[in-house]
Amino acid sequence: MPVLGSGHPQADIMMLKHAPTASEIEEGVAFYGRAGNALMKSFKRLGIDPLVVYGTLCVKCPIADPGLAADECIARLLEEIAIVQPKIVVVMGEPALNVLNLQNIPLSRPLEPKQGEVQALTATIDALYVPDIDDSLDEEGAKQRFWRAFRMLGDWYDELPPY
Numbered sequence: 001m002p003v004l005g006s007g008h009p010q011a012d013i014m015m016l017k018h019a020p021t022a023s024e025i026e027e028g029v030a031f032y033g034r035a036g037n038a039l040m041k042s043f044k045r046l047g048i049d050p051l052v053v054y055g056t057l058c059v060k061c062p063i064a065d066p067g068l069a070a071d072e073c074i075a076r077l078l079e080e081i082a083i084v085q086p087k088i089v090v091v092m093g094e095p096a097l098n099v100l101n102l103q104n105i106p107l108s109r110p111l112e113p114k115q116g117e118v119q120a121l122t123a124t125i126d127a128l129y130v131p132d133i134d135d136s137l138d139e140e141g142a143k144q145r146f147w148r149a150f151r152m153l154g155d156w157y158d159e160l161p162p163y
Contacts, residue, residue, distance in 0.1 A: 007055050010083075012052045014053075090128045093131060
C-alpha cells in the first residue's frame with residue numbers, strides 16, 4: 001500500500017519529503033509521527049493555519065531502499081502537484097530536491113539547494129528548500145539549521161494577500 005499524502009487537497013503550502021519513516025508506513029499517512037508533530041507546533045509558532053497545508057512524499061511505496069522505487073511510485077507526485085496547485089512547495093532534503101527537479105512540471109525551473117531561500121519553481125509556484133526534517137530532529141545543530149531555513153515559510157505566508 002502506498003503512503004498517502006495528508007492535509008487539505010487544495011492547500012497553499014505543500015510539504016515534500018523524500019521517503020516515509022517507519023511510523024508513516026505503519027499508518028499509511030505522510031508526516032505521521034515525530035515530524036508531523038514538530039511541524040504542527042512550528043505552524044502554530046509561525047501563525048500558519050494547518051488547514052492550508054498538505055504533506056506528501058516523493059517515494060510513496062514503502063520499500064527498504066527508496067532509491068530503487070519504481071517510476072510509477074514517484075510519478076504520482078506530479079499528479080498531486082497538479083491537483084493541489086500549491087502556492088509554495090517546501091522541499092525537505094536533497095533527495096527530495098533531486099526528485100522534484102526530475103519531474104516534468106510544465107514551465108518549471110530547476111531548484112538550487114539554497115537553504116531558507118524562496119525560489120520560483122514555476123510562474124505560480126514558489127519553493128523553499130530546507131534540510132530533511134527526519135534527519136534534523138535528533139541532533140541539535142541539524143535541528144537549528146532546519147528551523148532557521150523553515151522560518152522563512154512564516155515570512156512568505158505573512159506576505160500572502162488576505163482572501
